[in-house]
Amino acid sequence: MQHSDTSDQQPIVKTDKLTKVFRDFWRRPKVRAVDEIDLEIGRGEIFGLLGPNGSGKSTTIKILLGLLRPTSGNVSVMGSAPKNVHAKQLIGYLPEDSHLYNYLTPRETLDFYGKLFDMTRSQRIERITQLLDMVGLTHASSRRVGEFSKGMARRIGLAQALINNPQLIVLDEPTSGLDPMGCRQVKDLMLTLARQGKTVILSSHLLADVEDVCDRVAILYNGKIRATGKVNQLLEKRDNTRFTVPSLPPGKINEILTLLKDKIGTDPKVDHPAMNLEQFFLDVVQEAHRNTGSSVGKAGSDNVAYYLTHE
Amino acid sequence: MSKILNIARLTFRDAVRSKFVGFMIIILILLIGILAVSIKGDGTLVGRLKILLNYTLNISGFFLGLMTLWISCGSVSREIENKQIYLLAVKPVYSAQIWLGKWLGLLLVNITLLAITVFIIYAATLWCKQVQGVTPDDIERAQNEVLIARRQTLPLAKDLDKEAGKRFDALVKTGQIPDNMPYKKTIREIKKQLSAEDLIVAPGKSKQWILRLPHIYAKNSRLRERKTGDKDTTATLRVSFLPSFRSPNPVTGAWIIGPVTNDTSLEPLTFNISEDHPSTHEFEIPFSAIPSDGSLAVTFENADRAASTTVIFDSNKPIELLIAEGKFEMNFLRTFLIMLCKLAALGAIGLTAGIFFSLPVATFSAYTLIVIALIVNYFSAVAQHDTAVSLHHSHGPTNRSVAMIVGESIASAAEIVVNPAMQFRPIAFLSEGLTVSWSLTGKAVLILIIIYCGTFCAAGSYCLSRREFDLLL
Amino acid sequence: MRLQFRQFVTLATLTAVEATRQPIFLLLTTTCVLLTILTPMLALYNFGEDGRLARDSGLAYQFVFGLFVAAYAACSSLAREIRSGTASAVLSKPVNRDIFFLSKFAGVSFVIIAFSICSVTATLLSERVAERFMLTSKTVGYVTDWQTAGMLVASVFLSYLIAGLLNYKLKQPFESTAFGLLIVGVLAVFVISGFFNQLGDFDPFDFRVQWRILPVSILITMALLILAAIALALSSCLDTISTVIFCVAFFALGLLSDYLFGRYAGTFIAPTLAHMLLPNWQHFWMSDALRRGGSVPWSYLLSAAVYTVAYIIGVLCLGIASFRHADMK
Structure with a gap:
């Protein structure tokens, strides 16, 4: 594998007044999909691109990957132009729809993409086995991808994006079509990869996903960045404070409430923190799994492929 | 290279698993099977084999060509439409590798299909020999005339320019050419007249052709030694002519075949004929009778008016010398290779077209x-064969309009581009039992694969690298 | 019943509009019209047979280009819709599968008929344009109707120009607008040509075309409709690639039906069946009947129409049966 010598300080992705204008047949501007975007994404960061449909998230990603050419502005990925073939050695991409070859099996699909990176046969076999186990499709590795459900195809899509142990992973709506377990797993994977110093760019309109994993986000609307910054800072409500304590008997609660009211002058609110639906769902399914065994679509360990975490 | 092979394998696998290859095989088997059963030819085994080879190879070649063009157009355009190209384009592969991989994959598909086709056709020729009513004589004739590779030598073309110049001077001297006649046009007319005269032998007259055999048959050649060592080996001289319909006499005369120089060591062979129908004659010439310098003079002496009539020879090949030099199977292999080159070139065109447009x-x-x-090639062949077409346009002094000059330049540029690719017609040779040489095969590889496919590859890869994917939102 | 009829019309219209929005149909129609009209203009030395050449070529263009139109329209309307999932979206509504399938055929037929109208009008005009010997009080000699030819060529460019302008100003889809305008333009030239003679003089109310070309062209249109029905029926159970391959095979076998099977018909069962079941395209190619002033009798046209309708019904029934059981993506 060829690794670029990008230092920690140097941004992995940098755009400067990046603009993309789509034109009609008569070359008249039709849509300004991306409008003077400035981005700087560093090593080990999980960066979220947020925005409603048609806000320019996918276009930005396609420019970063060299699938589209910018109309104006500069863009550099891993220190070189997006079209540079060598830089692509270190990039993994999961598009919005998986776009796989219908007549290939998952194993053949991963082998095909693996061969496009100068990987040895044994390296490929090892990684494919690990990746198939990671996405839970080892049992379906000889079925054709064309027969897969959207979620299963998505898992193969994710596996192909990681086959080259990329340093920059671009995920376009990675959780669309996935079941909550898959979503959780993808989110955990992103966190693991970031801990390894890999950079993840995530485009999504599922805010919960972004909130769970992203270090920084940029919110796009009509091709422009409307807000950007660290997630914690953006979401922090500085005019409220919350205490969390173990479950208390009613008498104790009243005692504390009175004490608090004396100190702050207003009535504090009391409730039981609710588990979110995602966590509840995962608990139920894990319990069921323990009792009855795996489901048809996905089965296997939730381990992250070994090579992605141990170099 | 491994990346190219990887993409090629994917393309091939896609064609096989999408059942394209399977359906094509079924259709080819049906097509060739039905043709093999229904073709009867002129009733002889030779005729049947000639037509069988010609029809089945041409029809299946045409069908494969159509399908290759179509499937190659889809190979990239469908991948762009289905957005699978996204995943390929973000991997560390050059667009030339994608193009070459696809092309190679299509070539593999073509090799498979064409090999099956050729195999079935070969089996059909074997089957034709087993059919009821075929005698051993028929089979022997077929082995000697069709199921063989014979080298064809045509007589040397006469230098008409020189002769036309002489006749022009003579006509000018006698004052038979008006002053305002343009020189070029007159010469062309004289040449036409000369080449027509060349095909006619009046009673009492004679005509000589010189055949120059290829270098490998000349002295000291191993091939020649091998041939002359074999007493039974003969060369075949085939002559085609028709008698003038005005006279009731048959064509009577003698064919004398001997050395060009005064080589007394070799006795000229003489064959007498008397024929009153248009016909083709074949004379067997022992190899030992061919002079060591490889030059052979063939003379036809027409008998006088009382016994014979005017003879008109075939304008394309009045005489031809055929020497058996190889096996039918190897000839078939070379035909297969040239057909494959043609299909490869079609694949290259389709692939590049698919980069620009939807399927x-x-x-x-x-x-x-x-x-x-095809149209350009056809018209350029017509223009070459019959100068009358071009003459028709040039009445009087040359005052061509700009449009005409532009049109002619475009036409001649098109000819330069198109004609080299269109010169390979191995099926016509194979079905006539003539050698499809290795040099022709090599030329096909050079022109069709290296030059044409190379050019399309360069153009296609450049455009693919410049192409933006998914311009819609 | 009324609802079903409305669904049928809506779906058929949608199929036709969807088809004409694909650039390939505009390209095929334009090329066919231009080739038809250019043939007599570029023809050289036909020994006074320019009219025949124009007629035969025009009809041949209609057949060849029509084959592509029919096969592609049929494949793209069903196989692609099944693949892309649009078919399942429509069938999730209260739409009967039979109606869906038949409406596809109706839509495709509409495109084929529109194409054929364009093509036959061009052929009629092309025959009129072709050089002929005229002996009138004003002229003695060979005359080519340059005016009509010019108008027809101009109408093609004009329809493109107007469609381009409409696209530029009003964002109208170029392909379908140009396709519609092309038909209108060709028909308009046909009407205008009725006011002038071959010399270009004003001489109204005589079209000066050979109407006997019309039945021959109608026969070709019938053949195209049969092929479209076959393609549609095949695409209900096969993907595009297989459909096209089978269509080509059907066409080739039908073309050689007399030679391959006809001579054994009655003697052996398999060739007899093949000869009976394969559509024999030779019966629909009657251009030769126009030689030496001949024409195709209307009775022949009628029996061909009966055959066509019966054949199409048969094929569509098979298609419906297969489509009823087809899995939607």
């Missing part, structure tokens, strides 16, 4: 390109 429009443009190429 239907790419298919349409590619087919149109081929039709235009």
